[in-house]
Amino acid sequence: MTALQTALADGVTITKRNILKIRRAPDLLGGAITFPIVFVLLFAYVFGSMIELPGMSYREYMLPGIFVQTIVMSAQITGYTLTLDLQKGIFDRFRTLPMAPSAVLIGQTLGDVLMNVASLVSMALVGLVVGWRIHSAPHEAVLGFLVLLLFAYAFSWVTATVALSLRTPEVFNNIATIVSMPLVFLSNAFVDSTRLPGPLQVAAEWNPVSAVIQAIRELFGNTSAAMPVPDAWPLRHPVTATLLWSALLLIVFVPLATRLYKRAVSR
Amino acid sequence: MSPAILAEGLVKKYGDVVALDGVDLAVPEGTVFALLGPNGAGKTTTVRILTTLLRPDAGRATVAGFDVVAEADRLRARIGASGQYAAVDDHLTGAENLEMVGRLYHLGVRRSKQRARELLERFDLTEAADRPVRGYSGGMRRRLDLAGALVADPPVLFLDEPTTGLDPRARASLWDVVAELVAGGTTVLLTTQYLEEADRLAQTIAVVDHGRVIALGTADELKGQVGGDRVELTLSRPEDVDVARRALAPVAAGETRADAATLRLTIPVSTGTAALTSALGLLAAERVAVRDAVLRRPTLDEVFLTLTGHQAGEPAKSAKSKEYSR
Known part of the structure; x- marks a missing residue:
């Protein structure tokens, strides 16, 4: 077998392992489905009752925000699972096997794409119940979901890198929460970034999360002519910006995470 | 090969x-x-x-x-x-x-x-x-x-x-x-x-x-490396331990160890079974009651103690810190 064939075969083996794990651990999948539902309902009924937007309902505005919030949060599962495997010595076993070193991380991140699909489906269904609608052409809507999944995949390599450098599940969880909260909330997910004070506005508009949210708002048709798009380049070209961000994250973090994995031992 | x-x-x-x-x-x-x-x-x-x-x-x-x-x-x-x-x-x-x-x-x-x-x-x-x-x-x-x-x-x-x-x-x-x-x-x-x-x-x-x-x-x-055999004796009465230790000095090839709790004496010897026989004779002369007597090779525990100065079970002092450093 060539190196590439080996890497693919090993990647498939590890992906199967992760799918089995998801099936056997209902708590993990249950969390991935129910948390987003709770968020949709809370935001729809709590903030949705208070906030008025020109030309569109707040529920339609915030649902893309919740989509992206969920994939950012669930990328933490990638990192958390990796720290657990590291601690239990499973990586020691893998690393003494003649397998491709990239396979473990590829298998983990691909398994997490399935978790994201489950989350997105449950959120979209609940979203439809509370009044969110797709106003665009079907192919645009499909593209919207694909863009989301691509960014989610790229982002899970970021959390994999962080997890492998922090090593313990507890530390990882703390750091990941501290980093991901501002990433989600200092964006256009739930508020109109043009109304933020100066420096915060710049930060929010160049935040990659904002580009992703703007991209899917446009692809799902959840925009309003009465709400002007900010002048920042990523929000003017949100789909391109999202693709560039995803590519950049993959280029930087795939080799970085793989390198850390190769040196990772349980203790 | x-x-x-x-x-x-x-x-x-x-x-x-x-x-x-x-x-x-x-x-x-x-x-x-x-x-x-x-x-x-x-x-x-x-x-x-x-x-x-x-x-x-x-x-x-x-x-x-x-x-x-x-x-x-x-x-x-x-x-x-x-x-x-x-x-x-x-x-x-x-x-x-x-x-x-x-x-x-x-x-x-x-x-x-x-x-x-x-x-x-x-x-x-x-x-x-x-x-x-x-x-x-x-x-x-x-x-x-x-x-x-x-x-x-x-x-x-x-x-x-x-x-x-x-x-x-x-x-x-x-x-x-x-x-x-x-x-x-x-x-x-x-x-x-x-x-x-x-x-x-x-x-x-x-x-x-x-x-x-x-x-x-x-x-x-x-x-x-730790020398010859060991004679191991278990006594019946606690008050005999010191008497026995003194009495056995002629057969001991090294330091006799005595465990007061188990009444066990461990004596390094160089003459094998002959040492065991004379040890029992010496104790009989002092009227020390012996419950059990064996001649055995040294255990690896004794090897370890001789080689390192500490028991195998207890971690080496300077190595302890290493375990927490990673």
């Missing part, structure tokens, strides 16, 4: 702490080699270097003819390793765990499944084969982990404290497995804190302390 495992001057440092301070090993093919030492002596670090998990800071090593750094990929296809704690996947069944390992050794689907079934049977796990490992007992997990190391029938096997935490029956059955593998030509390097285990399984024992091999040889050779 070149040794199955060869290490020369292995050094590994974690910051200021020296985990390995120039370890040399040579393990002939088809033999069992034991690394014996307390926690933090450097046993696990040595195994991790030999199984490609760690890179040495200095020195070189080959396993099955392949360099542990430069030819790590090819080396991995020739080894099996089982760690201190069972590296098995909780959510997968026993069979799925082993099949996964088989696939990762690139044995193919059918061979992986077949090999998994064979090993589950061999390790008495057939009944639990299709249950998730989460419900396994500690001993079952260890057996499954060991089975994982054997999936590819590797010519060289590394077992890091394979029987720590096993009950006596499980330990005995693991010893049988090791003996069987070696009879089939496998080379085994194991680490242990149990002197009995090294004595029982290994042709060659390296005593490791503070990252260095401080003694090397067969169990008998190591025992020889």
